Amino acid sequence: MVTFTLNGEERRFDGDPETPLLWVIRDFEKLTGTKYGCGVAQCGACTVHLDGMTRRSCVTPISMVEGSEVVTIEGIQGAEAEAVQKAWVAIDVPQCGYCQSGQIMSAVALLQTTPKPTDADIDGAMAGNICRCATYQRIRQAIHDAADTMEG
Template identity: 80%
Template sequence: MAVTFTLNGQKTSFDGDPDTPLLWVIRDEARLTGTKYGCGVAQCGACTVHLDGLPRRSCVTPIATVDGSDVVTIEAVAGAEADAIRAAWTALDVPQCGYCQSGQIMSAVALLQLVPRPSDADIDHAMAGNICRCATYVRIRQAIHDAAATLEG
């Protein structure tokens, strides 16, 4: 039975093993490679996407569970929060190696959509499980604060 969902604004179907992780459908079937494979057990955050507006680890999300859902990847995340996060990321030189950044950005955008003025505790909670091998956590937190301030006008 085919699973049908919206991927970055486009209706998409996958007719394969219903236990296939969403990550592999995104990367191998849709050829969108911005969402990264890191650990395969939802511990690093590199595979984070938005599923019906909320951050989700795509490496452990069976494709069968996204039937009828809206999935957004780093390639299509948009809006004021996404623009503010990208600008702050660039201004503070957040990325070093860059591998984790798509997952970090997806989690940060979702946070600002839910909590427009996050505290350090809000940021720590929302970003928990997003591992940065280069340890740019201080710049990530500052970039989220800066993006929030930008959105306030």
């Protein structure tokens, strides 16, 4: 039995301890905002926050989250999350949208640690998130806009 906090609520999982966190979130908890992309932690579509840090849930066995706090796109909140979500909408970042929950999770984590990121900071933090529609320029601009919003 693995006990953890998911979006502020205690959860228990009594299945195979090697089950990837992604499938616990999607199949057992029915939160489908976290996406399956590659299954090998290369695309970032499955990004969640685990104890405040970004984590690829597709390669994280549920046994590793015992006693931890997991936040998904459905549970993300706070000033950074609000600023990022507003910026994403304001400049119409997504095209297909499939990667966007992972992109947003990474952007929020960046702004939580680096409130005024440079282009290099953004590129480094977002490097593990692939967008097949190539909206990288809009993603970068939205992160800058979110940072500016939080300043003022």
